[in-house]
Amino acid sequence: MIDASRLTVLVTGATSGYGKATAERFHAAGARVVVTGRRKDRLDAMRAQLGGRVLPLCFDVADRGAVAAALTALPTDFAAIDVLVNNAGGALGLEPAHQANLDDWDAMVDVNIKGLTYVTRAVLPGMVERNRGHIVNLGSVAGSYPYPGGNVYGATKAFVAQFSLNLRADLHGTAVRVTSIEPGFSETEFSIVRFKGDVERAKNLYAGTEPLRPADIAESIFWCATLPAHVNINRLEVMPTVQAFAPFPIKRG
Numbered sequence: 001m002i003d004a005s006r007l008t009v010l011v012t013g014a015t016s017g018y019g020k021a022t023a024e025r026f027h028a029a030g031a032r033v034v035v036t037g038r039r040k041d042r043l044d045a046m047r048a049q050l051g052g053r054v055l056p057l058c059f060d061v062a063d064r065g066a067v068a069a070a071l072t073a074l075p076t077d078f079a080a081i082d083v084l085v086n087n088a089g090g091a092l093g094l095e096p097a098h099q100a101n102l103d104d105w106d107a108m109v110d111v112n113i114k115g116l117t118y119v120t121r122a123v124l125p126g127m128v129e130r131n132r133g134h135i136v137n138l139g140s141v142a143g144s145y146p147y148p149g150g151n152v153y154g155a156t157k158a159f160v161a162q163f164s165l166n167l168r169a170d171l172h173g174t175a176v177r178v179t180s181i182e183p184g185f186s187e188t189e190f191s192i193v194r195f196k197g198d199v200e201r202a203k204n205l206y207a208g209t210e211p212l213r214p215a216d217i218a219e220s221i222f223w224c225a226t227l228p229a230h231v232n233i234n235r236l237e238v239m240p241t242v243q244a245f246a247p248f249p250i251k252r253g
C-alpha cells in the first residue's frame, strides 16, 4: 500500500460533501492537502480547524485564468501534487430537456467538463515529469444510466468517465494512474444546489432512506489512491444499498 503520510493531495470542491470528507480523510492519514473551492470562509475554517499541512486556495474551476494562476504558483511544500481529486461540480435543475434552463446547462458544462479539464491540464505535466501521480475524477452513475431530468448533468458525467479512460490511454508508459469514481444517491449539498437553495425539497429526497455519506466516497477514493503503485482502478461505481435500477418505461395507449 502507498503511505498516505507522504502524499500531497489537491481536492477541488473541498468546501462541502465528498470533497471536504476526502480532504479530511487524507489529512487524518498525514497527507498534505490543498483544499479549493469558491467559499473562502469555509476553506479558511478548514485550515483553522486542521492546522498545518493544509493549503486553502480560493478559485472557480470554470475560470481558466484563475485555475492557471492558482496552480502555477503553489508554495514549494505543496507544489508536487501526488493525488488530484477532481471533485468540484454538481447538477443544476431537474427539468426535462424541453423545459431546462440554458444557463444551467452552460454552468454544468463549464464546471463539470471544462473546469475539470483546466485543473487536470495544470497538474498533469508535473505528474508526468515526476513519473508519479494519480488523478481521481468524480463521475456519477448518471454518466452511465439515464434518468428523467438527468439530461446535461448525466452527459457531463459521461464525459468524465470517457475522459478518464482517454487519460489512461495517453499516460500509458508513465506511472501516473487515473480513476473515475461514480457514486449514486448520496446526501451532501448536491441536491440543495440542484434545487437552487430549496432545502426542504432536498431534505424530502433523503427522508426515510439511507443514502451514501461523504465519508463512504472519501474512503473509496482513499482506497484507490493508496493501493500499491502497480494497481489502477479504472472505474469504481458505488451505490447505496437502497438504490437499484428501474425497468424501461413503456407508454401504453
Ligand SMILES: NC(=O)c1ccc[n+]([C@@H]2O[C@H](COP(=O)([O-])OP(=O)(O)OC[C@H]3O[C@@H](n4cnc5c(N)ncnc54)[C@H](OP(=O)(O)O)[C@@H]3O)[C@@H](O)[C@H]2O)c1
Binding pocket: 012, 013, 014, 015, 016, 017, 018, 019, 036, 037, 038, 039, 040, 059, 060, 061, 062, 087, 088, 089, 090, 091, 111, 115, 138, 139, 140, 141, 182, 183, 184, 185, 186, 187, 188, 189, 190, 191, 193
Ligand atoms: N451527491 C451526489 O448524489 C453525487 C452523486 C454522484 C456524483 N456526484 C459528484 O460529486 C462531486 C461532489 O459533489 P457533492 O455531492 O459533494 O456536492 P456538494 O456538497 O454540493 O459539493 C460540491 C463542491 O464543489 C464545489 N464547486 C462547485 N462549483 C465550483 C466551481 N465553479 N469552482 C470551484 N468549486 C466548485 C463546491 O464549492 P464552492 O461552492 O465553495 O465553490 C463544493 O465544495 C460533484 O462533481 C458531483 O457532481 C455527486
